[in-house]
Amino acid sequence: MAVLVTGGAGYIGSHTVAALLERGESIVVLDNLQQGHKEALLGGKLYVGDLRDADVLDQVFTENQIDSVIHFAANSLVGESMKIPGKYYHNNVYGTLCLLEKMQEYGVGKIVFSSTAATYGEPENVPIDEHDRTLPTNAYGETKLAMEKMMKWFDTAHGIKWISLRYFNAAGAHESGKIGEAHNPETHLIPIVLEAALGKRPHISVFGDDYDTADGTCIRDYIHVSDLADAHILAVDKLRSGAESAVYNLGNGQGFSVNEVIEIARQVTGREIKEVVEPRRAGDPAKLVASSQRARTELGWNPGRNKLEDIIASAWSWHLNNPDGYSK
Incomplete structure (x- = not known):
């Protein structure tokens, strides 16, 4: 069985692929290389394509035995999201919808989501707790929150379990x-x-x-990218153990x-x-x-x-x- 890493040629994705390789996992990467780099991949099987392309997703899921998904693929610039919100809804939200529908179709029931603490907006409390109000102040955070809510309903309807990891600045x-x-x-x-x-x-x-x-x-808040990679793998393990869907903050x-x-x-x-x-x-x-x-x-x-x-x-x-x- 393999782990599918969407956006795996990107910054955090490539470090997560490296950590998965170190523990002997079979890895499939899907990345359109909009921001990712082939050279950043230390291993794994790369498919160059977009989440919104049904043919590419069909190829990925038919050619590989996917056990779980780690989902990084998204646009993530706060300033740009305030100027071109449509781009963020189309790539982030619609792209995630396409992925979840294919996971449902092919019976893949576990997904770890690279979210953001920007879902909280201007915080009620510092440090921020998972139970605090979510009221994003930018379109990027709003799309990530919409993606989380979509996963919640796919769990309710189809049993796809998810863990969302909310964090700020990888470095x-x-x-x-x-x-x-x-x-x-x-x-x-x-x-x-x-x-x-x-x-x-x-x-x-x-x-x-x-x-x-x-x-x-x-x-x-700044977190070392390799610590973030470890958290995503721990979340995969948590879902593999039969855990229910959940949200976790990551911070130092x-x-x-x-x-x-x-x-x-x-x-x-x-x-x-x-x-x-x-x-x-x-x-x-x-x-x-x-x-x-x-x-x-x-x-x-x-x-x-x-x-x-x-x-x-x-x-x-x-x-x-x-x-x-x-x-x-």
Whole structure:
């Protein structure tokens, strides 16, 4: 039996594929390579195609004995989602519908979903608990919440069990040094800061310095990408054991402001990093930090790479050796 990883050639997907390979799983990857890279795959059987293409899904499910699915494939840029919400509904929500319908058709009853803590919107409590209100402040978070609700009803109607993992910012690189974070364009804070340290951009833009935080800049939770990969695999194991559907937050329990991330990057790299304050971006809450107590208790998740200095150092090593990302 095989695990299907949608979006498996992407950043978090490729690290999850690497972790699955390390434990001897048979892996099938479906990725349209919109943001993914063939070079990021350390193994597995790759199908290049789109979730919305029924013929591609038929091929994947007929040619392989799929036991469970880990679903990463989605557009994920907050700013873009506020400008082109239709793109996010079509790719994220409709794409997930196509996947769930094929899972139903072929009798695949387990899916782990890469969600987002952006489903909570402006939080009621910090750190955020799984029982807190979900009221997204951007279209990206809204589509992820819609995907979760869709899975709930497919479970009710067809018995497809699901685990949704809600988290914020993945960062860092694989310990082998073979894979890391490479987006074009890059929008994530830590790689952008490191690009500035490399001289690939003149400065780092700080979007707003008047938030209700200690230094006025947004606070976010950062998790090493390999710890996230481990959580997705633990969730697969949980479903394989016969567990009911559930939602889990993933976080390190400690938030860092944009200014703090930049300062730690300066210390790690030993380089000057210029910052320029710009207007706020639409849909950005001031402080987002998730509690992962439930995931630790019920999934047995124990992230071991949670020092921000170490996360940034692993990312810096990757960027130094791969300044142009996956150049091919």
